[in-house]
Amino acid sequence: MKAAPESVLARAAQLRREIEQHNYNYYVLDRPLTPDAEYDRLFRELEELEQLHAELSTPDSPTRRVGGQLLAQLDTVQHAAPMLSIRTETDIDDTGAEKFDSYVRRELGLDGSAAPIEYMAELKFDGLAMSLRYEGGLLVQAATRGNGEVGENVTQNVRTIHCIPLRLQGVTAEVLEIRGEIYMSHGDFEKLNERQRSNGDKTFVNPRNAAAGAVRQLDSAITAQRPLSFFAYGLGDVRGWTVPTSHSEVLDAIGRMGVPVNAQRKVVVGAAGLVAFHRDIGTVRDQLPFDIDGVVYKVNSLRLQYQLGFRTREPRWAVAHKYPPQEEITTVLDIELHVGRTGVLTPTARLQPVFVGGVTVTNATLHNEDEVRRKDVRIGDTVIVRRAGDVIPEIVSILPERRPADALEFRMPEQCPVCQSAVIRLADEAASRCSGGLVCPEQRKQALLHFASRRAMDIEGMGDKLTDQLVDAGMVRTPADIYKLDLLKLASLDRMGEKSAANLLAAIERSRNTTLARFVFSLGIRNVGESTAQDLARYFGGLDQLMAADATALQQVPDVGPVVAESVVRFFAEPHNLAVIKDLRNEGVTFSEVAPRPVNPESPVFGKTFVLTGTLENLARDDAQRRIRDKGGKVSGSVSKKTSYLVAGTDPGSKFDKAQALGVTILDEAGLLALLDQ
Ligand code: IVH
Numbered sequence: 001m002k003a004a005p006e007s008v009l010a011r012a013a014q015l016r017r018e019i020e021q022h023n024y025n026y027y028v029l030d031r032p033l034t035p036d037a038e039y040d041r042l043f044r045e046l047e048e049l050e051q052l053h054a055e056l057s058t059p060d061s062p063t064r065r066v067g068g069q070l071l072a073q074l075d076t077v078q079h080a081a082p083m084l085s086i087r088t089e090t091d092i093d094d095t096g097a098e099k100f101d102s103y104v105r106r107e108l109g110l111d112g113s114a115a116p117i118e119y120m121a122e123l124k125f126d127g128l129a130m131s132l133r134y135e136g137g138l139l140v141q142a143a144t145r146g147n148g149e150v151g152e153n154v155t156q157n158v159r160t161i162h163c164i165p166l167r168l169q170g171v172t173a174e175v176l177e178i179r180g181e182i183y184m185s186h187g188d189f190e191k192l193n194e195r196q197r198s199n200g201d202k203t204f205v206n207p208r209n210a211a212a213g214a215v216r217q218l219d220s221a222i223t224a225q226r227p228l229s230f231f232a233y234g235l236g237d238v239r240g241w242t243v244p245t246s247h248s249e250v251l252d253a254i255g256r257m258g259v260p261v262n263a264q265r266k267v268v269v270g271a272a273g274l275v276a277f278h279r280d281i282g283t284v285r286d287q288l289p290f291d292i293d294g295v296v297y298k299v300n301s302l303r304l305q306y307q308l309g310f311r312t313r314e315p316r317w318a319v320a321h322k323y324p325p326q327e328e329i330t331t332v333l334d335i336e337l338h339v340g341r342t343g344v345l346t347p348t349a350r351l352q353p354v355f356v357g358g359v360t361v362t363n364a365t366l367h368n369e370d371e372v373r374r375k376d377v378r379i380g381d382t383v384i385v386r387r388a389g390d391v392i393p394e395i396v397s398i399l400p401e402r403r404p405a406d407a408l409e410f411r412m413p414e415q416c417p418v419c420q421s422a423v424i425r426l427a428d429e430a431a432s433r434c435s436g437g438l439v440c441p442e443q444r445k446q447a448l449l450h451f452a453s454r455r456a457m458d459i460e461g462m463g464d465k466l467t468d469q470l471v472d473a474g475m476v477r478t479p480a481d482i483y484k485l486d487l488l489k490l491a492s493l494d495r496m497g498e499k500s501a502a503n504l505l506a507a508i509e510r511s512r513n514t515t516l517a518r519f520v521f522s523l524g525i526r527n528v529g530e531s532t533a534q535d536l537a538r539y540f541g542g543l544d545q546l547m548a549a550d551a552t553a554l555q556q557v558p559d560v561g562p563v564v565a566e567s568v569v570r571f572f573a574e575p576h577n578l579a580v581i582k583d584l585r586n587e588g589v590t591f592s593e594v595a596p597r598p599v600n601p602e603s604p605v606f607g608k609t610f611v612l613t614g615t616l617e618n619l620a621r622d623d624a625q626r627r628i629r630d631k632g633g634k635v636s637g638s639v640s641k642k643t644s645y646l647v648a649g650t651d652p653g654s655k656f657d658k659a660q661a662l663g664v665t666i667l668d669e670a671g672l673l674a675l676l677d678q
Helices: 006-028 036-052 093-105 185-200 207-215 220-224 246-256 270-287 302-308 369-375 441-452 464-472 487-491 498-511 518-520 529-542 543-548 562-573 575-586 621-632 656-661 669-677
Strands: 076-078 085-091 119-124 128-135 138-144 150-152 176-183 227-241 268-269 292-298 318-322 327-339 344-356 357-365 382-388 394-398 431-436 513-515 589-592 609-613 633-635 643-646 665-667
Touching: 006 036, 036 562, 085 093, 093 270, 093 318, 119 246, 119 270, 128 185, 128 227, 176 207, 185 207, 185 513, 207 220, 220 227, 220 431, 227 246, 246 302, 268 270, 268 589, 270 292, 292 302, 327 441, 344 382, 357 394, 357 643, 369 394, 431 656, 441 464, 464 562, 487 498, 498 513, 518 529, 518 543, 518 589, 529 543, 543 562, 562 575, 609 621, 609 656, 621 633, 621 669, 643 669, 656 665, 665 669
Parallel strands: 085 318, 513 589, 609 633, 609 643, 643 665
Antiparallel strands: 076 150, 119 268, 119 292, 128 138, 128 176, 138 150, 176 227, 292 318, 327 344, 327 382, 344 357, 382 394
8 A cells, every 4th residue: 555645645634624624513513514415525535545545544533433343342441530420419499509509608618798609500411421531632532430430441432423523623732531421312312213113123211321322332333323412511630731710611611622512501609590590491401402300510610629629429519409300110000091072092001109200190191002002011010101391291111121920911992991882993093982972971071071171161160070970960961951050950969069059150151152163162073173163163154154064165264174174064964963052052152253354465474384393482382373374374284395384493303304305494483473473
């Protein structure tokens, strides 16, 4: 092999710089500037040069990120500076922050009149601790924490993580160890699991396990296929670099070297500042694109840190302040079936009560039969339960090693557990249904509850307990029966005081005059939700016109397709539904005829098709859809060439990628609101 001439050396160096700059823009700043095709060309050119001239293949070359060397086992590494852990404040409420502040002040011998202390408040990333050792600016070693003194050498694997620079920007210090956390973002975790599933491989339980498993691989080619990220939070061994005087400046400096440092960090003053940070992060925790299990407070001045020193293996100047865990382990006591308003039978796991996500959870939905099979949940199993924010608790996975020998498999019964009618499952549906219709007392109860609910007829006081009583006592069979109730009947019910009976009757009375949209929604027609009911009411103006419409006429309503049209036609073809409606009208239920709302064809929303993805911060999904429709826009469920705008909230799904690929204009929530307000 020939030694490379000067011009080739220069070209290789230039390619390396350009590729690293692209990596940095892409993986650290999240702002790719170079098209992928261009990047691929640069990469291939560099690979070719390195194949021709072996000496070009320097350890910091971006071509060395792909992995490949297979290890028999991971070597151990003696940490030059121990990797410490931090104390955890056990009080989950505000007192956690207050206690830490008083502890620090006491240790420093400060009295009440001394100035408040400056702290750095950071996120506590839920991943895997990592020490990156740079010598002369080059990444020479990456090691796990291990027992704090001795860790595992995972250099080859960590080199495949694109956001970790192989060479620091502007620093050639003799030794610089950067400490931080390797993690996997939610989006990357979902994609990885999707890939695992489609390859028939086992899926990962959570992002932390996926990240830890990927880092500790013996085959770095496997690590290279797992999308990992990194945030720096401190330093280890340092030689030949002047350390600034505060931790916040240290993090700023690390960021300037091209290493990712999370932006959600803040210098705060005193206990009040810590409390505010803990609360602020607590409110956005569920929207972060990665898992955190708390926040970390650190005394900002390195001089004060030194003065405070260590207590055994933990610094006195730092503490972790956790949030309630979002995942817990518990056992499945039973799998019960819940009958919904439309007869859908939902298997629900009854759990040994467990405190998770800030509440005690006793149930978790299993959605349908397929889901029970997919997760292989059995009665008696030990399971991981997750509850994040206001989301309904769910079973993430089972722990197979803890399955008792007598664990019981769930089977969808052939008969409804409430009314014994046949259970049917249509070929193209995941749901099993009770075929009993309103013969099934449970469906009748649910239908009545829906009829009386706030967004339907809004009968305050008609909750599930009272509805159970009314149905079980045979006083109410159809919605019209509600309007036949009187004080005498109600007084005969258990635990029904005179005052609440009078209140209920007044609420029933008030509901007699309603809007057509509410009335249509309250009927519980399949596939007709609140906004479709509003569309129908707006279009037809009166109930008789709606009842007379055939499928073709119904599909003239914006956004009503064949499925909804079919449901509506079927509903009004059913004699017992017509009887109920007639009965309701006889009982004096009336609704204002609605004047069609004028739509301004000049509005930029008029005639445009919108698709929504992700979570919007201020607008509920329903509200956003309604406001778009009110302005004459359409809302569709999937992205196509006909889509005018994709509205993306946080954590957008695959629709986002598709919209980008098709060149559809992407709006954020503010962008949507601006269009609606024009
Ligand atoms: S500082 C001497 N800061 O939490 C202080 N640790 O026991 C060293 N962690 O496993 C740790 N986020 O990997 C620090 N912003 C952060 C952190 C953080 C996550 C992890 C760390 C270690 C544990 C601390």
